[in-house]
Amino acid sequence: MSGHNRWSKIKRKKEAQGAAKGKLFSKVIKEITVAARMGGGDPAGNPRLRAAIDAAKEANMPQDNITRAVKKGTGELEGVSYEEVVYEGYGPAGVAMMVECLTDNRNRTAGDVRSSFSKGGGNLAAEGAVAWNFEKRGVVEVRPGPTEDRVTEAAIEAGAEDVVSLGADGFEVRTHPNDLHAVAASLEKTLKLGARRITFVAKETVRLADPDRARAVLKLVDALEDLEDVQSVHANFEIDDKLMEQLA
Known part of the structure; x- marks a missing residue:
């Protein structure tokens, strides 16, 4: 399967490596701030914040930036209201x-x-x-290497809903948004994972x-x-x- 997901992945790689990195950081910081404002600053009890922090780490954002964004969301530091x-x-x-x-x-x-x-x-x-035509889903990226059967077996054991092959780019494991981090925690025991996020998937x-x-x-x-x-x-x-x- 190819399409918007793969195109976005290609673009994210370019952003992380090039001059657009600052813009990528800005978007991630906004998401962390809003997620913390809406659900609190503890990622253990805030799935949206955990997904945003995962995205920040995937983009190699410094920990200090992540901490400041969380504190702006919780009101510990002054920040813009989005x-x-x-x-x-x-x-x-x-x-x-x-x-x-x-x-x-x-x-x-x-x-x-x-x-x-x-x-x-x-x-x-x-x-x-x-x-x-869209429904919210949690998505866990699985890096290339394992067979589809192996990924599918691990996904079933983790309680995921679907596995989508991205060809040379690996796989996407899809699940209910509330189950995203539990599924990722199970998958990472046997598979190398990439980004974890909550997204809209087309029907x-x-x-x-x-x-x-x-x-x-x-x-x-x-x-x-x-x-x-x-x-x-x-x-x-x-x-x-x-x-x-x-x-x-």
Whole structure:
């Protein structure tokens, strides 16, 4: 399986290695701050905060940055108050998109997201227009090496819901959001893991076989993810491995 998940993984690798690292850190710090504000500063009792801290460590963020972000969320340090907003829209070829944002200015964010959709050949949609096609899931990345049978067996034992092969990029183990960290703790006993996160997974997907359409969709995803207030973009497209390699 290829598509938005794989494209996002490719982009995260580039961000972690290049000049965009500062922007990646900024997004992760926002998420840690909001997670701590909403669920408290103890990651043991706050699944969202644990996932955010895992993402920070995966990006090699210094521990001091993580600690300061948590303290800003709990009010121990002064910080900006961010609001959570999710925008829904359609990209080229009818691809459905969910855009998660953290913002201190809703009007600015709405304008930026709307403009990106318009310039990218898509359009902002009404609330609920595409949300029905997505469900929240916990995702644990398994690094390449083990066979699919081995990963599946470990996932079943851990109580996971599904295993998705990412080809040369390894596997994704999917589970209920509340079970994310228990499943990851079980998996890491026998497997080498990557990032752990809570995300939106599409129920129905659109396969993009035409290079121009695929390129247009990926360009829109990149434009949205590059916006300061956008935390993540979730989309329901799939692209064959061969075409994805050409585009990447």
